[in-house]
Amino acid sequence: MMDLTGLKEEVLQQARLAHIASKQLGVTSAEKKNQALLAMAEQLWERREGIFAANDLDVAEAREAGQSESRIDRLLLHEKRLEDMIQGLRQLMALPDPVGEVTESFTRADGLRIEQVRVPIGVIAMVYESRPNVTVDAAGLALKAGNAVILRGGKEALRTNRKLVDAMREGLTKSGLSAEAIQFINRTERDSVDILIQARGLVDLAIPRGGAGLIQRVVQHAQVPVIETGVGNCHVFVDEKANLEMATEVVLNAKTHRPSVCNAMETLLVHERVGPAWIRQIVAQLQERGVEIRGCDQTRLWLEQGGIGGNLPILPAREEDWEEEFLDLVLAIKVVKTLGEAIEHIDKYGTKHSEAIITDDVQAAETFMRRVDAAAVYHNASTRFTDGFEYGFGAEIGISTQKLHARGPMGLRELTSYKYLGRGTGQVRI
Amino acid sequence: MMDLTGLKEEVLQQARLAHIASKQLGVTSAEKKNQALLAMAEQLWERREGIFAANDLDVAEAREAGQSESRIDRLLLHEKRLEDMIQGLRQLMALPDPVGEVTESFTRADGLRIEQVRVPIGVIAMVYESRPNVTVDAAGLALKAGNAVILRGGKEALRTNRKLVDAMREGLTKSGLSAEAIQFINRTERDSVDILIQARGLVDLAIPRGGAGLIQRVVQHAQVPVIETGVGNCHVFVDEKANLEMATEVVLNAKTHRPSVCNAMETLLVHERVGPAWIRQIVAQLQERGVEIRGCDQTRLWLEQGGIGGNLPILPAREEDWEEEFLDLVLAIKVVKTLGEAIEHIDKYGTKHSEAIITDDVQAAETFMRRVDAAAVYHNASTRFTDGFEYGFGAEIGISTQKLHARGPMGLRELTSYKYLGRGTGQVRI
Known part of the structure; x- marks a missing residue:
């Protein structure tokens, strides 16, 4: 006793x-x-x-x-x-x-x-x-x-x-x-x-x-x-007006640079106008680096049509996949119809940690930055920067995900x- | 049901x-x-x-x-x-x-x-x-x-x-x-x-x-x-080096200006070297304004010796009186031997709201201000100033007594x- x-x-x-x-x-x-x-x-x-x-x-x-x-x-x-x-x-x-x-x-x-x-x-x-x-x-x-x-x-x-x-x-x-x-x-x-x-x-x-x-x-x-502190279900949104080379760099960095930490990306949101070609190549590159993909229906359709995932089948993303902080080489991908849908997805599943938009459209970027409710919101940069040392604080006791x-x-x-x-x-x- | x-x-x-x-x-x-x-x-x-x-x-x-x-x-x-x-x-x-x-x-x-x-x-x-x-x-x-x-x-x-x-x-x-x-x-x-x-x-x-x-x-x-917000068991400490006229003004203001609010004084702490004469006159003035006094042994002895409280007996201050936010025309008085004893009393019974020291000794004032753990600490001013309008904020939703x-x-x-x-x-x- x-x-x-x-x-x-x-x-x-x-x-x-x-x-x-x-x-x-x-x-x-x-x-x-x-x-x-x-x-x-x-x-x-x-x-x-x-x-x-x-x-x-x-x-x-x-x-x-x-x-x-x-x-x-x-x-x-x-x-x-x-x-x-x-x-x-x-x-x-x-x-x-x-x-x-x-x-x-x-x-x-x-x-x-x-x-x-x-x-x-x-x-x-x-x-x-x-x-x-x-x-x-x-x-x-x-x-x-x-x-x-x-x-x-x-x-x-x-x-x-x-x-x-x-x-x-x-x-x-x-x-x-x-x-x-x-x-x-x-x-x-x-x-x-x-x-x-x-x-x-x-x-x-x-x-x-x-x-x-x-x-x-x-x-x-x-x-x-x-x-x-520290629970980070972070998203990168690739807008229709994104510089796609930049998008590729940022997505690879946000997912694979250090997947076990809270500021790593867990879900990739892609505007449907970005289209199948970019999704196919980013998935191929992610798979090369050992990343397991969970895709929405549209993502899976485009990948299948492109012959991607033949050897490594693309699992369908379930509700839990949008919610989960994988902290691992796993990525959920969702195709969205509008900027608004991306913001709503983040509002529903995000943990108010770090979120990013990749776009050349300043208006879309400002809307995203104003409306997304998170500790850090990035335009054309990786989510990985949310860190006391990267911010020049010299030290860090944790990353607060609350607002007080x-x-x-x-x-x-x-x-x-x-x-x-x-x-x-x-x-x-x- | x-x-x-x-x-x-x-x-x-x-x-x-x-x-x-x-x-x-x-x-x-x-x-x-x-x-x-x-x-x-x-x-x-x-x-x-x-x-x-x-x-x-x-x-x-x-x-x-x-x-x-x-x-x-x-x-x-x-x-x-x-x-x-x-x-x-x-x-x-x-x-x-x-x-x-x-x-x-x-x-x-x-x-x-x-x-x-x-x-x-x-x-x-x-x-x-x-x-x-x-x-x-x-x-x-x-x-x-x-x-x-x-x-x-x-x-x-x-x-x-x-x-x-x-x-x-x-x-x-x-x-x-x-x-x-x-x-x-x-x-x-x-x-x-x-x-x-x-x-x-x-x-x-x-x-x-x-x-x-x-x-x-x-x-x-x-x-x-x-x-x-808002629970205020506030103290005024009259130090041995206090300007006693100023002490009288501040004490009367902190207690009687608006006794029902959280920044009103609830306990008066007096350095013993201030002596019986000042305590007798401040109590007489407070009683004139309808304030009921609860005194420590030393306070009561001095008041009795001075013939104060004959008609209106001075009740002994009990443990609860040091703890209570009276929000009324009631005041507890304690004579302390040192500045340190005053600070300890505030640390034990205070609610981290507003505290004041009256003294001409800059060293004592700085010690008090550094050591007392409260939202607002005053030197030679009334506790009544802790207020959004008085601070020039133009409005106030409450007074926080926590540190976050x-x-x-x-x-x-x-x-x-x-x-x-x-x-x-x-x-x-x-």
């Missing part, structure tokens, strides 16, 4: 410690935070043997449990990957501290001066799945923006994450900051997530990062504010709130 | 209609939205007799139910109050349209240009209590910022609200916009609220406006993003989100 009271007390105690640490961190100088990032990086490197040993155990257990190779690969740490994490912390040092920035100011007629100033959010609870790099990225970003963080990673990576956190906490201590600013939930019970995301007054924001199931669960159970607080790539600035500071000489309200 | 399935279908159908209307409204010009605001204002005036007749019935029912005079007064509409609402809509016309504003832009080395552009949030569900002016204010603000709105007001004002909404919808129709952009939940079951705030994909934001109970309920049941998306007074800009628009010439990710 699980001791739920004990679990609750344990998690809430960690949240309390994080809350207290966040008060200190909120008024810590940029210099001191950078020293802490450096010490964290150093400790990760110094303790690498212990980290790899823990990772070996996690990987062995995953292998025993019969996990797929792609999941095992996501779990696996080696020297290069650890170096990348460490490099990430060092890069954060070079970024400007968002805290304290005056974003607005005005002086009232009565002389009361009011400034809007960036402040940390406070305590951020990060709920994520297997990849251990999130442990280090999230802790570093939260810290640089003045926030305490509570990390609740996946069960498969428990040993690895624990060692990573031990090293980072040691770095905090060595630099004179409270180690409690990074908390690690050393429990695998699902209830530990619920307790965390219901800890109103202690946790200021929960960020789920992972598959649709995880995000759905957090959204349904949370009582603290949540930012949903932050939309699209979330960097340091998106991990802050603001407050108003009023400086007066005795002003009262009349 | 209530038919829950029917209720659910009814509410969701309204949410769907609002969702569709929001698509149109999101790309409607400022001029057209202003015409609609004007037509809404005209219809409210034209239909005033019907509105007052409905309000008479609501008021009569409240009286029969034995409601307090203050609640009845909040419910009551008369010509002057309707004129104020209409004036509010006209003032919105003069404010700049936030939609379409480019808030950031940059061009990548590869020539892809990215702009961050303000867009409406979409569909806003407003859940509120008795005052009918919220019906008109919320609809006007939502519309001007390009959002559809679903209004779920209090049961006591049902007839009044319905008539107000009928008039505004008629105004929308007359101006050529879809009446569905303003939805009114014509049901009093509590479940109608739950259905609304769980309608993911249809409702983009829920704003509860009312007492702590209502807000708590919405936060616990919502699955759509929520912005908490918007903090403090929420005007038009806070009712928008943003999206990224990328304009390229065929850029792909390498």
Whole structure:
């Protein structure tokens, strides 16, 4: 029998410690935070043997449990990957501290001066799945923006994450900051997530990062504010006035450059006036690169008439195919009669992540960009650009697909709130 | 027996209609939205007799139910109050349209240009209590910022609200916009609220406006993003280095100018070095204005020694008094030994709304402003300034006390989100 009271007390105690640490961190100088990032990086490197040993155990257990190779690969740490994490912390040092920035100011007629100033959010609870790099990225970003963080990673990576956190906490201590600013939930019970995301007054924001199931669960159970991230059912629409060479380049890039990430294209929409020839050649090129196609009736008819798909039959696209984020070398294709039909399809099946139109018709492009409701909408460019590094944020904690607080790539600035500071000489309200 | 399935279908159908209307409204010009605001204002005036007749019935029912005079007064509409609402809509016309504003832009080395552009949030569900002016204010603000709105007001004002909404919808129709952009939940079951705030994909934001109970309920049941508003347990701290004349002015203003609103002071914190004389005179002045005092032991001792409170005994402040938002002529007073103790008290009992320090010590003021975690922190000014109109926003839908998306007074800009628009010439990710 699980001791739920004990679990609750344990998690809430960690949240309390994080809350207290966040008060200190909120008024810590940029210099001191950078020293802490450096010490964290150093400790990760110094303790690498212990980290790899823990990772070996996690990987062995995953292998025993019969996990797929792609999941095992996501779990696996080696020297290069650890170096990348460490490099990430060092890069954060070079970024400007968002805290304290005056974003607005005005002086009232009565002389009361009011400034809007960036402040940390406070305590951020990060709920994520297997990849251990999130442990280090999230802790570093939260810290640089003045926030305490509570990390609740996946069960498969428990040993690895624990060692990573031990090293980072040691770095905090060595630099004179409270180690409690990074908390690690050393429990695998699902209830530990619920307790965390219901800890109103202690946790200021929960960020789920992972598959649709995880995000759905957090959204349904949370009582603290949540930012949903990363589910991307992205579309490219090839308009009747498209430059078809450009369309080919963008489609190949959006689908095959890195199919496992959220900003990859999952459905290709093609204006019917583009016609069969282009569809036949793009499908041939996609198939050469190993992409499996699910087509609408029109697509399948044109391909059959063109003799495409003889060896590799084109499956009919079902309702689920329009909905699914394949995250793999699979692509659904739909022929639409109008720009409006393309927009409606995206409105119905999209996840408000990244959408693109390929066209030389500026009017059509502007209509698409105004009407499509997504974090990022592109004209004549790949959906793959929606990324904190590509946007020049220098770092990224996730890509928000909701409309409150932050939309699209979330960097340091998106991990802050603001407050108003009023400086007066005795002003009262009349 | 209530038919829950029917209720659910009814509410969701309204949410769907609002969702569709929001698509149109999101790309409607400022001029057209202003015409609609004007037509809404005209219809409210034209239909005033019907509105007052409905309000008479609501008021009569409240009286029969034995409601307090203050609640009845909040419910009551008369010509002057309707004129104020209409004036509010006209003032919105003069404010700049936030939609379409480019808030950031940059061009990548590869020539892809990215702009961050303000867009409406979409569909806003407003859940509120008795005052009918919220019906008109919320609809006007939502519309001007390009959002559809679903209004779920209090049961006591049902007839009044319905008539107000009928008039505004008629105004929308007359101006050529879809009446569905303003939805009114014509049901009093509590479940109608739950259905609304769980309608993911249809409702983009829920704003509860009312007492702590209502807000708590919405936060616990919502699955759509929520912005908490308006619970204000505000403090004024009179520091040892305070200009005591200024302290008197600010304290009287913060407590008695309008005690029923969220930015009024509820607890006075006094540095012990300020001493008994000032406390005696401020309490005497507060009592003259009808304020009931709840004091800590030190406060009561000093007042007794000074012979204050002979006729009107000073009650001891209990734990609940530090927690309570009195919204009335009641004030808790606590003597603290240090600035740190004042900040800790606010951290423990405050609701992150508005806090003030009175001091001539710039160092103490800066410490207070940095460390106190609230939407607005004032140095030498009254807490009463936290208000959309006082901040020059021209309008206000509420005061956010959470840290995500918007903090403090929420005007038009806070009712928008943003999206990224990328304009390229065929850029792909390498």
